[in-house]
Amino acid sequence: xxxxxxxxxxxxxxxxxxxxxxxxxxxxxxxxxxxxxxxxxxxxxxxxxxxxxxxxxxxxxxxxxxxxxxxxxxxxxxxxxxxxxxxxxxxxxxxxxxxxxxxxxxxxxxxxxxxxxxxxxxxxxxxxxxxxxxxxxxxxxxxxxxxxxxxxxxxxxxxxxxxxxxxxxxxxxxxxxxxxxxxxxxxxxxxxxxxxxxxxxxxxxxxxxxxxxxxxxxxxxxxxxxxxxxxxxxxxxxxxxxxxxxxxxxxxxxxxxxxxxxxxxxxxxxxxxxxxxxxxxxxxxxxxxxxxxxxxxxxxxxxxxxxxxxxxxxxxxxxxxxxxxxxxxxxxxxxxxxxxxxxxxxxxxxxxxxxxxxxxxxxxxxxxx
Numbered sequence: 611x612x613x614x615x616x617x618x619x620x621x622x623x624x625x626x627x628x629x630x631x632x633x634x635x636x637x638x639x640x641x642x643x644x645x646x647x648x649x650x651x652x653x654x655x656x657x658x659x660x661x662x663x664x665x666x667x668x669x670x671x672x673x674x675x676x677x678x679x680x681x682x683x684x685x686x687x688x689x690x691x692x693x694x695x696x697x698x699x700x701x702x703x704x705x706x707x708x709x710x711x712x713x714x715x716x717x718x719x720x721x722x723x724x725x726x727x728x729x730x731x732x733x734x735x736x737x738x739x740x741x742x743x744x745x746x747x748x749x750x751x752x753x754x755x756x757x758x759x760x761x762x763x764x765x766x767x768x769x770x771x772x773x774x775x776x777x778x779x780x781x782x783x784x785x786x787x788x789x790x791x792x793x794x795x796x797x798x799x800x801x802x803x804x805x806x807x808x809x810x811x812x813x814x815x816x817x818x819x820x821x822x823x824x825x826x827x828x829x830x831x832x833x834x835x836x837x838x839x840x841x842x843x844x845x846x847x848x849x850x851x852x853x854x855x856x857x858x859x860x861x862x863x864x865x866x867x868x869x870x871x872x873x874x875x876x877x878x879x880x881x882x883x884x885x886x887x888x889x890x891x892x893x894x895x896x897x898x899x900x901x902x903x904x905x906x907x908x909x910x911x912x913x914x915x916x917x918x919x920x921x922x923x924x925x926x927x928x929x930x931x932x933x934x935x936x937x938x939x940x941x942x943x944x945x946x947x948x949x950x951x952x953x954x955x956x957x958x959x960x961x962x963x964x965x966x967x968x969x970x971x972x973x974x975x976x977x978x979x
Contacts (some may be wrong), residue, residue: 614969615640617684617693619703623664626886632665634771639966642687643668644680646700649811676759677702681710688969689714690746693734700965708741712848717769719883719951720752720905726805730955735759744883744972746965748884749905754834764934771886772961774911775893775953782871789855790828790871794939796932797830797872799887800879807878808841808924814878814928816848824936830869832857869894873942874935879904880922892953897933897945909956916948945978 618631634641648670664670667808671680675781677699689707693716707714716738721731735756738745744765745909747753756766786795796815808831815829831854835841845851860868865887869875875891877900882904891898892910898917900907912916918931935941954960 615964616642616745617686617687617689618643620645621692622647623668624649625970626775626884629774629958630772630961631668633962634965635665636666636959637962637966639962641667642684643669646697647671650812652840665844675699681706681712685710687712690717690758692716692718692744693737694972701969703906704737708737713743714741715743715767716751717748718745719748720755722883723881732759735761738765746881746968750908751905752883759917762813765972767965767972769890769965769968770906770956770961771884772956772958773886773889774958776869776890778866778893778894779868780870783867785857785866786830786855786871789830793826793828794874794935794942795830795872796874796876796877796935797832797866797869798831798878799868799890800877801833801836802831802835802841803859805880806882807842809823809927810880810923810925811876812841812848812850812854813925814932815854816845816850817840817925817929818854818932818936819850821933821936824933827853827936828853830855830857830868830872832860834859861878865890866894869896872896873939874932876900876928876932877904877907878920878922878928882906889953892949895946896948897935897942898949899928901928910949910952912948912952916945916952 616639620627620643631641631643656768673907681703689712693704695704716734721727739761742754744767745756745761746769747765749758749770753766754767755852757758757763775929798811800806806887818824842856845854869891875896877888878886879885879899880903883906885900885906888898888900888904888906888910898911900911901922903922911919913919916924918934920931922928
């Protein structure tokens with residue numbers, strides 16, 4: 611379906627979705643992208659790179675632009691966007707798409723667990739039911755939630771985040787190697803906060819190293835500390851302070867060096883609408899541990915094949931998964947090879963092909979003309 615023309619409307623450029631746009635262009639698809647804003651400060655603090663020079667066909671929406679004027683030349687294209695009424699432009703965009711009877715699809719993660727977030731997504735799905743062609747879920751969790759909120763399954767597709775594979779030739783981070791000093795390593799990359807389950811990880815690691823078999827393992831925590839030092843105090847209280855490295859913020863360009871320096875990647879989130887760092891670790895051939903509340907874990911982890919999915923918030927479940935690697939160190943290499951294989955099914959090229967196939971199906975089955 612290379613003759614299709616697609617316009618994406620998105621918040622800001624990012625490594626989680628920009629590679630999809632590039633892959634579509636490489637397949638000959640006419641792609642345009644409009645961004646509502648620049649990279650927010652909180653993303654920059656997490657190490658994301660602010661983009662000033664965008665690829666051809668992509669641009670930022672300027673302050674004061676009118677949605678109807680921008681979309682005038684876009685009416686006959688397929689539009690993919692996260693439905694939002696946050697500001698006047700986005701409200702006007704949705705109203706213009708509806709008024710012009712344009713073909714548009716919602717695209718989002720599942721909502722966060724709060725009542726407010728669930729209600730907001732429920733209302734967005736009602737707009738899709740009445741006026742849109744369908745919706746793409748960023749993961750099976752999102753697709754399931756769309757069905758629960760009343761959208762016909764035949765109008766729902768799957769479009770996860772996808773990243774370009776990180777460099778397998780990256781030089782392992784010297785600071786981590788020095789800290790490990792020959793010991794094996796678990797690594798976490800992300801914001802150090804309750805939602806990411808960092809407290810659960812510290813407690814699981816503390817329970818794990820009570821056994822002699824785990825004496826040669828350490829834990830690396832890489833990312834901005836949003837706990838105000840609370841996790842460092844917890845580590846000391848648990849008696850594991852000397853076995854935990856507080857790496858700090860990792861620039862996006864250095865993530866491969868950090869993950870390559872470790873043996874097993876762990877993301878113990880209580881909730882993650884996707885969790886693209888799992889893609890990154892898979893592309894680097896690491897054994898993976900994440901939770902049943904991390905959307906990407908249901909796609910990029912085949913339980914027992916390239917890693918383990920554990921119960922979110924459960925210290926013992928996480929400890930047992932970590933113990934598999936402690937007791938069978940060869941699993942890191944075996945699972946790493948499988949992770950690279952599974953990653954290919956969610957590469958930007960695979961995602962682009964998945965999107966085009968689904969658009970073809972939508973157009974054939976629900977008169978997307």
